[in-house]
Amino acid sequence: MEFNYTVSQVAPIALLPFFAFVINAFIVKKFTKLAVAISCTAIFLSFVISAIIFNDFFFNVYSADYHVHRVFDWFNLDSSLGLMPFKMGIYIDNMTAVMLLMVSGAAFLIHLFSTYYMADDKRFGRFFVYLSLFTSAMLGLVLSENLLSLFIFWEIMGFCSYSLIGFYYEKEGAGNASMKAFMTTRVGDVFFLLGIVALWSVVGSVSYVDIYNAINEGLLNGNVEFLGLSVSLATFAGVCIFLGTVGKSAQVPLQVWLPDAMWGPTPCSALIHAATMVAAGVYLSLRIFPLLELGGLLPLVAYIGGITAFGAATIALVQTDIKAVLAYSTISQLGYMVLGIGVGSYNASFMHLITHAIFKACLFLSAGSVIHSLHDHHTHAHVQEMPRMGGLRKKMPLTFFAMMCCTLAITGAPLFSGFVSKDRILGDALLLAVDLGGSWWGPTLLGFGGALLTAFYMFRMMFLSFFGAPRDKDLYDHTKVEKFSINRNFPLLILSVFTLGLWFSGSFTGQGLVKVPGVENKEWFKTTIVKPELSSLDKFKKYSSDSFSQSPVPSQMWEKSKYDSTYGLSEEEAHHIHHVHHIGAIISVFIFLGGLILAYLMYVKKSLSPAVFVNKFSGWYQALLNKYYFDDLYIGKLIKKGLLPLNNLLSNFDSKVYDRYFIDGWAVVIRQLYRLSNFVDSLFVDRIMVDGTGTSVRFFNVILRTIQNGKVQFYIIVLFFVLASYVYRVTNF
């Protein structure tokens, strides 16, 4: 069947989960199993359609320029003249296709895992309702062709995150955490919307293609003036939109919500806080990359990414809850992605997004599997604290295998996907530091330091949980031995298969050093996904937007992709780049080994003691435990000392001044009006008109009464007078 990218073929990707959400919202109480089945089927069908699209993009037409851009007019602000049309539509290029496949695939596997994890929860069906809405929003976001529809889906996902984090609403912490998550991302979203409006005012549309063309034509070179400062429009818009990323992808300073988001169920953490929602922020930054480049914001972006990566890694060192370690690790890896954008490593940053999604989802799901198995009989809760675990390798071998694969991936072991992507980012950072020097060394060193810490704490987590002697004998004895079940182990298995580096790069190391025989030049990721940097925005002039009814342009028009890592560069430069990347790769390998050995010594061999470090750096230890006092700053100083008094002031003003004078004051006015109208009423209406009628009738009655007195002789007199007057009149006497 020919895939024409018509509405009915593309829209089901986002609409099928949405319909599942709508249907489930009604039937979830009565037909829970049916609702769950509908959700899972919907996401599987979305995955199938995404696979078809992926097939079309990467196996049918292998070109860097292949895209599908369809729009329709949603509404016009002035429909008679067609001014300010708000268009909606889809824009699918290679990046979108990969992202669609990843999102729908990961979402499907997480749906499958949730049927195991949430099976004994009494709100089992409700979880799937929220999951369906969430996946439909994420898929809509990936498909969207302009910033406005991206923002719409962004907000829907924010709401779903709020609902899912607060899923266990009996626990007080969950309610607070969900509110915190929503509000913190909201701060970023306000600036994001401001940035959208700023772009719209100049460009006239917020479609990606239109923005790229506008940047190319120099429309955004002007300045915007506010608060006495004059900043370039590109800088202003770029900062505002990047703040959206900062909020959603939990960068410093808005990273405070993601650790608290662990109050939600583990599959929700896997989907939202590993694979999809936090990746949406990075996706946004990837899309507006030329704007950031034009505004000169790339150093800022790199620093924020680097600080986040390193800082979160330091906090993860001291966490004892297994999900908290994973949460901080997520923040850290997101910092890597943003760092990658900052140093201009577009391709690798996107690859890290994809690979991180896969292995982090697998890590969260495995952690969920571990937690679900560890059931405390005394408190009837599941155990998440690592000090109570230990030696679980024998009890849960399959989960251990999946978790080990993913840990190797995240720490950057060679041959795994994490090494490919993270190493490329670090290599590009090193390249910029070596070439340009100066302030570019900051992000680079932060990146490498973070990698070392990542290796250390991830292996710490693994050694504490799975190796050694069990610390809580009672818990260990009651844990059942893991048996293979489709719901639980199949997703883990699939995800861990994809953590191999082979899927993403044709060589073992990703640098073209050691090639796998038979797959030469299959650097498919690098060749198809092209960085839209400022110098290469000309090609977007040819990108037209079709309406939804047309069929795609025949594929003969697209030239086959021939980008590789050294496209367009001279021989010398290519060699220099390769050289620096080699150095970076070697450093990465050493970092990985160093972290592994350190963790091994500390937690398995027990030759080094962590207590020594704790005592020596006790001040730092306290700071790390308090998460660098960010929460105290925000809640204690900003909210308690700043926002709440302002609230109280405003509410006092409202009730004491406004209500008293402007609202209640009307009662006094009305009372006076009543008195006036009462007076008028009693005088004019009652006395003059109502009583006056009676009085006048009585008056005339007195006069006229005498005429009808029943006396015949009086009538005769009157008759005589009238006749006499007639006679006088007639005769002119």
Add this chain to the structure above:
Amino acid sequence: MTLYSYLLISLFLFSCGIIVMISRKNIIAMLLGIELILNASAINFVAYSRFLSGNIDGHVMSLFIIVIAAAEAAVGLGIVIRFFQLKESIHIDSAAELKS
């Protein structure tokens, strides 16, 4: 003798009739007054016929006045008798039931 003498007589009779009608309280006395009035108008007609008109129409008119006066007296007295049977009185003020 002259026209005006007859007119004067007629005037006098008429006014006497009016006074009788107005001032007497007995219904039959009022009927007497009516007779006087009719009489006065008949004299008037005949006088004009004799002095100012060449024909005898005035006499005819007076004849009819007499006829009508007779009929009216009969009917009126019948009513008075009926009234007397009902009210046991022929005082004019006992016929004031139309008083408002």
Add this chain to the structure above:
Amino acid sequence: MFDSFLFYLSAFLTCFGAVLVVLERNLMHACIYLLMSLIGTAGLYFTLGADFLAATQLVVYVGGVVILMLFAIMLTGGGLENKKDRLANLLSYIPPMGSLKSYIWGSITAVAFLSFSINITTKLVKSTEINGSIKIGPTVEQIGVKLLTDHVLMFELSSVLLLGALIGTAIISRPSKEIFLERK
């Protein structure tokens, strides 16, 4: 000579009779004074040359109407209640005029009446005798002719009127059912 004597006699009878009707309290006496006035009127008709009319007046009016009134007076027992000693109370001749309203109306009436009567009186004093253009003679034939040619409608209608009056009076003064039943 005889003309003027008859005229003055008839005029005197007429006027005096009328005055006495006004003044007389006793109803029977008033009726008789009306009789006198009507006879005087008949005399006036004679002086005017209306012989048939005078005769008719005497027959119908005097011999019919007044007798009828006498009968009615006797049937209703009228005139028996106003027995006062009139001579002792001379003030009773003055009609009562109490309120301002009656003074005003009375004065207006008096003015109007007086002006009218003075008008006629002055004309009477100033004028000479006007002889009528008709010839004095028996008028029966003329009246008969007029009745059946010029005024035939009125003639017929008056007969209808008389019929109606007859029937009406008979119905009105029919004795009521109780008296019927009583008698039975």
